[in-house]
Amino acid sequence: MTPQEISTAQLAAQITAQLTTAIMLLDSQLHIRYFNTACCAVLGLGEKRLSEQYFPELFQHIDISTEHFAGAIAAKQGFSVSDVQAVLADGRHLLLDISVTISERPAGYLLLELRQVDQQRKISLESLQQHQHLAARELIRGLAHEIKNPLGGLRGAAQLLEESLSDDLKEYTQLIIAQADRLRNLVDRLLGPYRAAQRINSNLHQMIEQVRQLALMDNPSAVQFSRDYDPSIPDFAFDPELLQQALLNIVRNAQQALEHTSEPAICLQSRVLYQHTLHGKRYKLVAMIRVTDNGPGIPAGIRDTLFYPMVSGKAGGTGLGLSIAQTLIHQHGGWIDCDSWPGHTEFTLYLPIADTED
Template sequence: MHIETDLDTIFDNLSTAILMVDKDLSIRFANLAAQVMMQISRNQLLELCLPQLFSRECLDYQRLRDTFVNAEGYSDNEAQFAFNDGRFMLVDVTVTALEQSEERLLLLEMKKIDQQKRISQETSQWAQQQAARELIRGLAHEIKNPLGGIRGAAQLLERTMASSEVSEYTSLIIEQSDRLRNLVDRLLGPNSPPDFAWHNIHRTLEKIRKLIVLDDSEKITLHIDYDPSIPEIWMDENMIQQALLNIVRNSMQALKDTTEGGCISLVTRVERQMTIHGKRYPLVCEVKVIDDGPGIPDNLKDTLFYPMTTSKRDGTGLGLSIAQTLINHHRGKIEVDSWPGHTEFSLYLPIDKKEPG
């Protein structure tokens, strides 16, 4: 049985977003899924070219133009699309050259990476980070034990030999031993259990906001966007404050070298039915720290939360690692998305109706 149907109808019933562009990269066709993805109507899309649609070159435009010449299609996995309205998403893209009425067009198939794939990636990364953290903790203990012996021997030597020359060296040994011990203590993370109680997350954020305002050394604009409907959260306020402060300081450092100081946004929202480390929560508090700095270097993105990972010349690389450890104590997680001009850290904390058992 032969069934005749309109191509537009077929395209509009696909879950994959379809765009067709000409040699000038002007959009000539967009299906319904593309309109949903771009959040722009078909008529508006047909008045745009690709560089007008995205806020940065998340597509290799020269490669697209070369495809018009050689007619060789290609695919990009997990391309990060950033839209002019500030949205971003990970997308798998396939580009195919087509001949249409003696004119060559490019067919772009764009499929948003589904939530299950993100959960799988998150689980894998979390397992790797946990393994790295356990390795660091083991090494830290192995360093700390002989370090105490070195310091004690230096103190004993200092007491038994009154020479000023010897005292100079023993003081140096003690000073450096203390410095290493402090570093090891930071690697090990908090050494006391969380002091959980019901707290308002916005009160914690306001304390951080005041600290930013009081820091006159940075010309930073602060934007606040709170959701007042968020109920109190079962948390250790000091730990959450420290985690958020570490992330905010990271943003302030990223904005330090910008001529205008930049902007930091503190945003809170409620997310529903979110999976965190394999467990699904009906309600989750989302706290976003967003800055318009230069973005995170690509070579650091996969290891950003590992201890000792930093792009700063004088940095220890412990701030984000400690922040994640503190959030893990609260059954939460931290996600980050970054490109030039936009870095967004998202903290997720379960919202409980009663004290969790």
């Protein structure tokens, strides 16, 4: 059949079917009237599942509301949104760039272009966050040095002064010494762990179970813990004490986030990943630990700076726990990632097991 013998509609259908960008046509009630093959690939759904489906019902959660679409139809004005978090009905998480155009024929229809950007954005975000994290750590170390020197002099002067004071005045020098010690402890916490990781061949699940037992001992919200471990993860070299501290910080945060959640639950999961890239290096084997809770989610305003020191979503929080956890995982050549939406938050720890590829 020659191009002249193919109708315009048939030609358009053939072209859109071959596009790698997912194309979807919605009517004014947001039911799917057309989709190309790329939609099935991006959403991981078959043609029967997508046909005539009500678009919002494809997702447990998506950052774009139905009111957003209705406003676009009413104003006859399309829009584009980047980094849209979408959670499919089966729990899979996608990061999408979505462009919406108002169709003239048929009138009132919405033409959606969906581009999956998970992997590219994750790699660039990991690189950016790594550099920002290291820069923040260096800044803190410099500030800590400038603070600890005069603080030590202040404390020493207070001790010398105390020797020449009567007992009724010593309470003031003791107050100075106590506050100087408190500030020094805060600075030490900002600096994180004193020692480098001392790696020994250890069992990952044994360490996770120790964290679970510690969390259960102090569990005021009666959080229900579940486990989903991958028995194929081999023993490998890591520092059990430092890794336990990092994981416990994350689990404690999850417990606190669930304080006002009915039926609070945390799932501890482990998996082994093959040919996984961390910090620009590809590893044959990587261990993954995931901590998932059903709390309210992390406020959007702090997600990008979540691992920075002094950033916290809790009233009265110091914002040191996650920063220290990221530093401890960094010492193992790993990385901590976070995904969150209302009703679901997951922190994922990646730890290299095998050497990098030659």
